[in-house]
Amino acid sequence: xxxxxxxxxxISKSFPGVRALNNVSLELYPGEVTALxxxxxxxxxxxxxxxxGIYQPDEGDIRIGGQQVHFANPHAASGHRITAIHQETVLFxxxxxAENIFLGHAPRTRFRTIDWxxxxxxxxxxxxxxxxxxxxxxxxxxxxxxxxxxxVAVARAMSIDAEIVIMDEPTAALSHKEIEDLFxxxxxxxxxxxxxxFISHKFDEIFAIADRYTVFRDGEMxxxxxxxxxxxxxxxxxxVGRSVEQVFPKREVSIGExxxxxxxxxxxxxxxxxxxxxxxxEILGFYGLVGAGRSEVMQALFGISRPDAGAxxxxxxxxxxxxxxxxxxAGIVYVPEExxxxxxxxxxxxxxxxxxxxxxxxxxxxxxxxxxxxxxxxQFSERLDLRAASLSQHAGTLSGGNQQKVVIAKWLATQPxxxxxxxxxxxxxxxxxxxxxEFMGELVAEGLSVIMVSSELPEIMGMSxxxxxxxxxxxxxxxxxxxxLNAETxxxxxxxxxxxxx
Amino acid sequence: xxxxARTTRSxxxxxxxxxxxxxxxxxxxxxxxxxxxxxxxxxxxxxxLSAWSLSDATFNFTEKALIALAMALLxxxxxxxxxxxxxxxxxxxxxGLALQFGVxxxxxxxxxxxxxxxxxxFNGALVTGLxxxxxxxxxxxxxxxxxxxxIVLGDQAFKGYPADFAFFGQGYVWWVISFEFTFFLFCAVxxxxxxxxxxxxxxxxxxxxNPTTARFSGVRVERVKFILFCLTGLMSGLAxxxxxxxxxxxxxSIAMGWELEVVTIVVLGGVSILGGAGSIQGxxxxxxxxxxxxxxxxxxxxxxxxxxxFIGALLxxxxxxxxxxxMIRERRA
Numbered sequence: 001x002x003x004x005x006x007x008x009x010x011i012s013k014s015f016p017g018v019r020a021l022n023n024v025s026l027e028l029y030p031g032e033v034t035a036l037x038x039x040x041x042x043x044x045x046x047x048x049x050x051x052x053g054i055y056q057p058d059e060g061d062i063r064i065g066g067q068q069v070h071f072a073n074p075h076a077a078s079g080h081r082i083t084a085i086h087q088e089t090v091l092f093x094x095x096x097x098a099e100n101i102f103l104g105h106a107p108r109t110r111f112r113t114i115d116w117x118x119x120x121x122x123x124x125x126x127x128x129x130x131x132x133x134x135x136x137x138x139x140x141x142x143x144x145x146x147x148x149x150x151x152v153a154v155a156r157a158m159s160i161d162a163e164i165v166i167m168d169e170p171t172a173a174l175s176h177k178e179i180e181d182l183f184x185x186x187x188x189x190x191x192x193x194x195x196x197x198f199i200s201h202k203f204d205e206i207f208a209i210a211d212r213y214t215v216f217r218d219g220e221m222x223x224x225x226x227x228x229x230x231x232x233x234x235x236x237x238x239x240v241g242r243s244v245e246q247v248f249p250k251r252e253v254s255i256g257e258x259x260x261x262x263x264x265x266x267x268x269x270x271x272x273x274x275x276x277x278x279x280x281x282e283i284l285g286f287y288g289l290v291g292a293g294r295s296e297v298m299q300a301l302f303g304i305s306r307p308d309a310g311a312x313x314x315x316x317x318x319x320x321x322x323x324x325x326x327x328x329x330a331g332i333v334y335v336p337e338e339x340x341x342x343x344x345x346x347x348x349x350x351x352x353x354x355x356x357x358x359x360x361x362x363x364x365x366x367x368x369x370x371x372x373x374x375x376x377x378x379q380f381s382e383r384l385d386l387r388a389a390s391l392s393q394h395a396g397t398l399s400g401g402n403q404q405k406v407v408i409a410k411w412l413a414t415q416p417x418x419x420x421x422x423x424x425x426x427x428x429x430x431x432x433x434x435x436x437x438e439f440m441g442e443l444v445a446e447g448l449s450v451i452m453v454s455s456e457l458p459e460i461m462g463m464s465x466x467x468x469x470x471x472x473x474x475x476x477x478x479x480x481x482x483x484x485l486n487a488e489t490x491x492x493x494x495x496x497x498x499x500x501x502x
Numbered sequence: 503x504x505x506x507a508r509t510t511r512s513x514x515x516x517x518x519x520x521x522x523x524x525x526x527x528x529x530x531x532x533x534x535x536x537x538x539x540x541x542x543x544x545x546x547x548x549x550x551l552s553a554w555s556l557s558d559a560t561f562n563f564t565e566k567a568l569i570a571l572a573m574a575l576l577x578x579x580x581x582x583x584x585x586x587x588x589x590x591x592x593x594x595x596x597x598g599l600a601l602q603f604g605v606x607x608x609x610x611x612x613x614x615x616x617x618x619x620x621x622x623x624f625n626g627a628l629v630t631g632l633x634x635x636x637x638x639x640x641x642x643x644x645x646x647x648x649x650x651x652x653i654v655l656g657d658q659a660f661k662g663y664p665a666d667f668a669f670f671g672q673g674y675v676w677w678v679i680s681f682e683f684t685f686f687l688f689c690a691v692x693x694x695x696x697x698x699x700x701x702x703x704x705x706x707x708x709x710x711x712n713p714t715t716a717r718f719s720g721v722r723v724e725r726v727k728f729i730l731f732c733l734t735g736l737m738s739g740l741a742x743x744x745x746x747x748x749x750x751x752x753x754x755s756i757a758m759g760w761e762l763e764v765v766t767i768v769v770l771g772g773v774s775i776l777g778g779a780g781s782i783q784g785x786x787x788x789x790x791x792x793x794x795x796x797x798x799x800x801x802x803x804x805x806x807x808x809x810x811x812f813i814g815a816l817l818x819x820x821x822x823x824x825x826x827x828x829m830i831r832e833r834r835a
Contacts, residue, residue, distance in 0.1 A: 304718070325720040336718060345712045347778060351515070356708060357720045359701040366700045374515045381513060392516040410719065 003066070005030045005195040006051075006082075006164050011060035013046055020046040021057070024221040026214055028164060028195035033186060035206040035227070036199045037239055038216035039457060044199055047216070048168050051197075052084045053077035064164075078104075083157040084166040091141055091149060091156075098123035098137035101156045126155045130185055147178035154185055165189060166197045171205055183209050201289050203232050203497050215239055232497055233488065240457050240487035253441075255465065256280030259449045260332070260418050262301070265310035270296040271473040274310070278418065278451060281444045285464030285481070286453040288494045293473040294453045295337060298420045302334040303327040314417065328357055331417030335407050335424055337453075339400065343407040346396025350388055351377035353395045353406050358413045380409035385435055401432020408439065419443065420451045425459060437463060457487045469493040528772035529783040535820060536791050543798035550801060557678035561748065562800075563767075563793030564686045565590075565741040566760055567786070570767040571693040572737040574785045576730045577768055578697075580710045580777030581636040583625060583731060586738045587760035588647035593617040593742035595651040598660025598752040607667045614746065615739040621647055622735015626728040636731075644761065651754040660752040671748025682744050689737075694782040702726070710777030763813075767792055770817055791816070 004027040013021040021043045028034050038044050049055040051062075053071030061068050064080055071077040091100045098120050099106075107118040123137035132151040141149065150170055157165050167186070171179045186209055189196060198210055206213070207227060214224040215238040223238045258277045266272040271293035278284050286294045300307045303321030312319045314330055321327035324334070336342035344353050354377040355362050362372040377391050384405040388398060395406055404424065411419055421440070425433040440450055440463060454460045460467055461481060468478045469490060476493050479485050491497070543550045550556075569586050576583055596617045597610045605613065621643070628639045673681040697703040705726050708716045717723050746752055771788035773780030795816060799809050 302718075323720075323722065324718055325722050328720040334718065341712070342714050342718045345708055345715050347711050348708065352704065352708075356704075359704065363701045366702060367695075368699055368701060368704060378513060378515075386513065388513055390514045390517045 007063040011057045013057050020219050022219045030193045030195050031190050032211040033196045033198050033209055034212040035210035036214050042216040043219040048166055081163040083162040085153040085170055086168045093142040096138050096140055097135055097152055100141055100152050101159050126158050130154055147174050164195045168199045236488045236491050253281040253444045255282045261313040263311045265307050267300055267305055267307045274475045278449045280449055282465045283450045283463055285460040285467040287460045287467055287490050288470035292470040294470050295422055333411040333416040334420045337422040339403055344395040344403050347394055349392045350395050351391040354410045376413055380413050384409050401428035404428055418449045422453045532787040536787050539791055539794045547801040553678045559793055559797035560683040562797050563789050564682045565745045566764050567686055567789035568741045569737050569764045570785055572734040573764050574768045574773050575706055576734050577773050578710045578780045579706045579730055583734045584640040584761045585644040587757045588644045589618050589621040589738035590742040590757040591651040592647040593739045594746045594752040594756050595654050607664050611743050614743040618735045618739020622732040626731030630724040630728045655754045663750050667747055671744045690786050697782050766817055
C-alpha cells in the first residue's frame, strides 16, 4: 500500500452556534477513489470547503505528500493542485469551453495577451484525452447540458494538472448513461494516479466506483476503511447511528379527523402522483434525499407553483391556491428552507416581519396601528422565547435560530390550520433546535396539523407520527412511526437500496 | 437549557427613543441643507427674500415634485418609471387634440389625467404581466409615448386653451399661495399617509427589500407594483394638466428630460435606488432644495447648463457626505 497523497488530521471547524467538524481525519491515496458518506449536515460540504480553501479550519493540519500545507484562499488550494467538481458546476455560462478550462491560467503570447490559438489547441487536446472530443472549445458553456459541463470541469482539473480531485455529488443531475460515462472518466483519472474524493448518497454508485470509504456523522468521523471489507448495511448503520443526547419532546396527542387530503398531485417534471392525508393533531414527516421533490410538493400546496394534475382538499373542501396569499387565507402556511431569502426580510424590524401576514388584523381600514403590531409581535416572540434586544431590531441581526423563530411567530400569528416546516432546524444551534421541536409539540397539542420536511433522521424519527418517504418525485411509502421502524429502512427506501443478505 | 431560558423574557419595543432616531435621520440632514441653501440664497440675491419671489420659486419644481411623490413609492418597491416626462407630453398632446374638438375645461382635465393613468397601466401591465424589467420597458415607452406626440404635432403647437383652464397652473388660492403649490402640499400629505401609515405602504417596503419573502408572506407583489405604475402615470397626468395650464400651450418637446430631474429629487430625498428604503418627508424637502437652488442660480443669471452642473454636484455631495463622515469616524476609531 502506497503512502496517502493527502492527509487531514484533527480538523475542527465551528460556526456561531454549530460545530460543523469535530476532530475529523481523512486520507486520500493516489490512484484510488475514496467515498465520503454521511447524512445531510454531517459535515461533508464543510470538509470540501476546507479542502478547497474556502474555509480555514480552526484546528488540525493538512498534509500533501507529507508536507504540511495551509490554504489561505481557494487560489492557494488550486496552487497545490486540488480541484473540485460540484453538484452544480461552478463554471461560467457566458464563457466558452476553452475559456472555462483555462480560466486563471490561460496561455499567454509574448505581449501578455491571451494566446487564443494555443488555448483552443490545448483545450482540444485535453478534451480528446478525456474522451470528450465531441465538445468544441469555442462553444459557449450555456449551450451544454449538465453532463457536458462536468466534462468541462474534469478537463479543467486536467489542465491545472490536479493531483487531488474532489467530486461532490457529481451524479445528482445525470442520466444513467451519463453516469456510466462519468465513471469511465473517473477510472481514467485513477489510472493516471490521481487521488479522488467521491461524495454521493447513492450506495450502488459508491460500490461501483470507490475503493475506500470514510463515514461522517454530526461533524465527526465515525468509520473508514476499504469497501471490500464492508457492506451496505454496515455503512447505513454507521451513517445513522442515533446520537443519544438528543431528546425529542414528542407529546401524546389524540389524532383526529383528516384535515388536508392530497390526491395524485403532479407538477411538470418535479413530482407526480403524490397522495397523502394529514389529520388533525398529526405531525407528518417527509423524508428523502435532497432533490427528491419534497420541497416542490410543499410549495405547490402553498400556491407558489400550480400543480398540473391532482387535487387538494382542506377540511373537505377543494382548494387550488393560485398564490401564497390564497393558501394563507385558507389556513396553510409554509416555513421555507431558505430562511434568509424567503423567510425573513433581513433589513426590516422584527415586529414588521411578524405582523406582515396579519396586517389585516392589526390595521383598521388599511391604516397601520403600531401598538397592535407590537402587541402581536410580543405575544408570539415571547411564546417562542425569542432572544432579541428589542422588537425594532432588524431581523438580519439575529442568529439563524432566532430568525427561524421570527418566521414561525409570523405564521402562528395568522392562526393557521396546517403549518408546513421545510428543514426547520437546518443550520441552527442546538438550543434553538430544541425550542423549535418543543414548539411543534405544543402546536399539535392545540389541534394544528404539521408537515415537517427534514433530511435529518433523528429529527424525522423523533418528531413524526407517520413518515412519508419520497424518491425522485414520487411518494414511495408512508410508514407508521412505531418502535418497529428503524432508520435503515428509511434510508433504504429513500436511496432505493435493496435489502441485502449481510 | 439553562434556568434562565425557561422564564419568559419581555422584549422592549425599541431601544432608541423616537426623538433620537428622528434627529439622526436623513430628512433632518436634508432640512439642514435646505436651511443652508435658503440662507445662502438670501445673501446672494437681494431679490430672493420677497414673498412673490419665493412664490415664483415654487413653480420651478411643483410639477416635477408631484411626479416624484409617486416615483418615490415606485423606486422603493424596486421598480422605476423613466417614461414620466413622455407621459406628460402625450397627456398634454391629447388635451390639445381634445381642445380642437371644443372640449371644455373639466373635459380637458379628465383627458389629461386619464391619458396619464392609461400610460401607467400600460407600463404596469408590461412589467408585471410579462415580467419585463421596468427600466427597459419604460425606456421603450419613453420613446413610444413622446413619438406619438411628435406624430400628432410635428413642429406645430396647440394653443388657445380656455381662460378658466389657466387656473391650474397660474391661479392663486390666497395672496401669493398658488393653486399648484397648495395642490402639491395636499398630495404630499396624502402620499405620506399612504407610504408610512397604511398596510399598502408597508407592503411597498417589504417588496423593495425582498420580493420573494413578500410573496412567500402572502403579499400580492404584482398587484402592488401594478397599482404603483398606475399611480405614477396618474401623477404624471396631473403634472401634465398643471404644466400645460401654466405654459398655455403644448409642444411635443414639453417637459423634455424631466424624468432624470424627478429621479434626482427622489434619490436626493434619501430613497434607495436599489429599493426598500426612503421617506416622503425626504422627497418633499429634496424638492424644495432643488427648487431653491435652481431659482437662486436663476436670480444670479447663471445659465441652464451651468445649473445642471450645480445640481449634479449637489446630488453627489449630499449622497457622499454621510459615507465620508463614517469613513473618517472609522479611521479615527
